[in-house]
Amino acid sequence: MTQLGYFAPDRLTDALALLAEHGRDLTVLGGGTDLMPAVNTYRFRPKGLLFVGNLGLGEISEQDGHLLIGAAATWSQLEASEVAARLTPALVEAVKISSTGAVKNSATVAGNLATASPAADLALPLLTLATEVRLASQSGERWVALDDFFVGPGQTVMKPDELITTIRVSAATGPQVFMRLGGRRALTCAVVNVAVALEHEGKTCTAAKIALGAVAPTPIRCFAAEALLRGSLLLPDVVESCATEALAASQPIDDGRASAWYRKRAGHALVSRALVQAGGGWT
Amino acid sequence: MKYTLSFTLNELPVEVLVRPTDTLLDVLRQELLITSPKRGCDTGDCGACTVLMEGVPIRACLTLALTAVDKKVTTVEGLSQQGVLHPVQEAIHEAGASQCGFCTPGMVLAIESLLRHNPQPSRENVEQALTGNLCRCTGYVKIVDAALTAAQRIATAGSGEQVGE
Numbered sequence: 001m002t003q004l005g006y007f008a009p010d011r012l013t014d015a016l017a018l019l020a021e022h023g024r025d026l027t028v029l030g031g032g033t034d035l036m037p038a039v040n041t042y043r044f045r046p047k048g049l050l051f052v053g054n055l056g057l058g059e060i061s062e063q064d065g066h067l068l069i070g071a072a073a074t075w076s077q078l079e080a081s082e083v084a085a086r087l088t089p090a091l092v093e094a095v096k097i098s099s100t101g102a103v104k105n106s107a108t109v110a111g112n113l114a115t116a117s118p119a120a121d122l123a124l125p126l127l128t129l130a131t132e133v134r135l136a137s138q139s140g141e142r143w144v145a146l147d148d149f150f151v152g153p154g155q156t157v158m159k160p161d162e163l164i165t166t167i168r169v170s171a172a173t174g175p176q177v178f179m180r181l182g183g184r185r186a187l188t189c190a191v192v193n194v195a196v197a198l199e200h201e202g203k204t205c206t207a208a209k210i211a212l213g214a215v216a217p218t219p220i221r222c223f224a225a226e227a228l229l230r231g232s233l234l235l236p237d238v239v240e241s242c243a244t245e246a247l248a249a250s251q252p253i254d255d256g257r258a259s260a261w262y263r264k265r266a267g268h269a270l271v272s273r274a275l276v277q278a279g280g281g282w283t
Numbered sequence: 284m285k286y287t288l289s290f291t292l293n294e295l296p297v298e299v300l301v302r303p304t305d306t307l308l309d310v311l312r313q314e315l316l317i318t319s320p321k322r323g324c325d326t327g328d329c330g331a332c333t334v335l336m337e338g339v340p341i342r343a344c345l346t347l348a349l350t351a352v353d354k355k356v357t358t359v360e361g362l363s364q365q366g367v368l369h370p371v372q373e374a375i376h377e378a379g380a381s382q383c384g385f386c387t388p389g390m391v392l393a394i395e396s397l398l399r400h401n402p403q404p405s406r407e408n409v410e411q412a413l414t415g416n417l418c419r420c421t422g423y424v425k426i427v428d429a430a431l432t433a434a435q436r437i438a439t440a441g442s443g444e445q446v447g448e
Binding site for chain 1: 284286303304306325326327328330333339340341342344345346347349350352393396412414415
């Protein structure tokens with residue numbers, strides 16, 4: 001098995017030094033909910049493991065109206081966080097309906113981004129909330145917008161010596177919604193998932209962000225659909241054309257969970273419902 | 284390459300040699316011969332390997348053994364006190380909520396954890412708490428019934444003690 005072995009440093013500088021030395025040969029372990037199934041079923045054999053749970057990065061806090069999520073913070077922590085419930089309700093909803101207790105107790109928020117699953121549930125509300133990811137390495141740190149973070153299935157812009165240390169989320173001022181469709185309600189990978197964040201003045205939508213998952217190589221923003229909403233009333237025909245435009249940005253595939261054909265149609269329905277729900281209180 | 288792992292298992296200190304990629308489930312079952320956590324799927328889907336770490340339910344199959352260092356791990360073997368079943372175990376037993384028994388240890392620990400945080404759960408709360416525990420005998424109705432019975436008994440026993448004091 002592993003030539004390098006297992007490391008569980010308790011200082012970030014030590015973790016970054018290990019990453020600088022070993023790069024991609026070290027696999028970062030957060031909650032293990034994605035990594036361990038691959039290890040257990042012999043799909044992946046890590047050369048070395050770097051556990052980040054002892055680095056003191058498990059905090060969830062508020063700073064200048066932003067939600068800060070430490071790299072080791074778990075889904076359960078987020079679900080129980082009053083700050084998160086107040087600032088980012090759609091993110092908390094995604095945690096509530098996308099997994100189950102014992103898995104949420106281990107799974108980290110940062111891990112959901114770093115594994116870069118096209119269906120990553122938390123990535124969608126985060127994409128609609130102007131999220132930035134802080135990446136640290138021995139040569140310094142940088143902030144990357146989540147919009148620029150994902151490259152492809154399992155691939156991100158992170159360099160081999162970089163580690164996520166913090167996720168910074170902007171508080172939405174308007175309504176935000178997360179919805180997902182799976183083979184069943186509990187504990188399944190999404191067939192399609194969607195997040196919407198809107199802002200409005202009176203009955204006019206002034207800003208919109210829409211993100212779709214499981215319909216492209218990465219979670220995606222639907223920029224053309226968002227543009228349609230700006231300055232519009234949330235009328236049924238606007239919702240309809242917005243959903244159509246959102247799915248035009250998708251490139252779904254057939255796989256074991258659903259066909260591309262189904263994903264397009266289910267995605268259209270989910271975007272429509274999410275918009276109607278987000279517009280529920282003011283249109 | 285092996286590492287020495289020390290942790291507390293059912294209130295007793297244990298020390299065991301583990302490989303870096305061993306899961307807590309591997310170590311419990313194969314090294315420590317604690318066989319109540321079951322290997323159902325090895326991918327975190329079935330809940331049969333649920334154990335408590337620091338009182339919190341986790342999947343033993345998704346937990347790298349070495350991350351359990353110095354932690355308190357509890358399995359159903361550690362739940363009964365001096366040969367007396369825990370109220371959740373007792374309720375499951377009486378309700379006939381265990382058919383083949385494979386899912387039962389995970390169910391018991393998931394229910395025990397729920398009742399510690401929410402002593403008077405609704406039926407929906409129980410169902411929600413058990414979404415990650417699969418029973419392929421499909422005995423869910425009796426399992427949920429048993430959880431509600433256990434909640435009542437714990438509440439009654441609790442108030443009884445107060446009266447006694």
